Amino acid sequence: MPRNAMFHKRLFLLATVLALCVAGYLLLGSRGNWGFVLAFRANKLAALLLVALSVSTATVLFQTITRNHILTPAVMGFDALYLLILTVLVFMLGAQDFVRLPELGQFVLNTVLTMAAALALFGTLLSRGGSDLFRMILTGIIFAGLFRSITSFLQRLIDPNDYVVVQSASFARFSRIDIGLLTLAAALTVVALITAWRMRHKLDVLSLGPEAATNLGEDPRRGMFTILVIVSVLVSVSTALVGPLAFLGLLVVSVARQITPTVSHAVLLPSAALVSAITLVGGQLLLEHLLQLSTPLIVVVDVLGGLVFLTLLLRRKPR
Structure with a gap:
């Protein structure tokens, strides 16, 4: 069987599994007023799918330009910056x-500040040339540590009752999603995803490295900056909408690379998106409706993602 046909078959199987997970999530255990139940679950389902697409796409793009299958946008300090903004707001306002x-104000503030910080960092470093990419990664790691240190310091100063609010908002949550926020987040995400998909062939070229991309007629610095803008939009929107998701991207993209081992982004992008959607929707279905557990899904994802990270780190050299 040709490789492309094999990959298409696997994508179809993933799509079938996702359809079953979606149907189970919407219909399993539905009682009473179906209109209310389905509308309530549909909002949560939309948030799950939106975050799944955002995180998986952002991780694939980031790993493409860094040419490293272990690095994720979380390394750049996105999650740490979100927690810092949250803690500062609670510290200043109470x-x-x-x-x-207003939830809309919180969402816009978190999104704008995160994107502004990311673009300031990317613009400053990439303006000096593509060779500064690894300096950018190192700077992101340093800033992530700095953000976490400041956050920890402020959390020690605030009132314990206020700290409860910070702690409850520090974990990803898919309940009580505001329709207005979901609509705005979906609009921003769709624009970013369309842009990423239209660049799928350029991504194949950029993954070869700056010198090869230049020889093939692509501007690597412009391409990297465009991709990093898309990554900042996707991660900022998903984090501001539901909270930080540290290891989700690493987990789902690593699984997708095993299911569809290819460098073609026309296959890898939908594969990672489908695996990510199955992970969130299927995981929420399993925990919420089948096992009747109150354990947040992100706790399980972080545990599995941490194990995957250690496995990749110890098994082979980062690519």
Whole structure:
């Protein structure tokens, strides 16, 4: 069987599994007013799918330009910056005033600040040339540590009652998704995803490295900056919408590379998106409706993702 046909067959099987997970999530255990139940679950399902697409695509793009299958956008300090912004707001306003803030205002503020910080970092480093990419990664790691240190310091200063608010918002949550936020997040995400998909053939070239990309007629610095803008939009929106997701991207993209071992982004992007959607929707179905557990899904994902990270780190050299 040709490789392309094999990959298409595997993508179809993944899509079938996702359809079953979606149907099970919407219909399993539905009682009472079906209109209310399906509408409530549909909102959560939309948030799960939106985050799955954003995180998987951002991780694939980031690993493409860094040419490393272990690095993820979380390394650049996105999650740490979100927690810092959250802690600063609670520290300055107090828990009661923070809770009274409109959700739309919180979402826009978190998204804008995260994107602004990311673009400032990327623009400064990439303006000096593509050779500064690894300096950018190192700078991201340093800033992530700095953000976490400042966050920890502020959390020690705030009132314990206020800290409860920070702690509850520090974990990814898929309940009580505001329709207005979901609509805005979906609009931003769709634009970023369309842009990424239209660049899928350029991504194949950029993955070869700056010198090879230049020889093939692509501007590597412009391509990397465009990709990093897309990554910053996707990660900022998903993090501001539901909270930090540290190891989800690494987990689902690593699984997708095993299912569809190819460098073609026309296959890898939908494969990672389908695996990510199955992980979130299927995991939520399993924990919430089948096992009747209150354990947050992100806790399980982080445990599995951490094990995958250690396995990749110890098994072979980063690529």
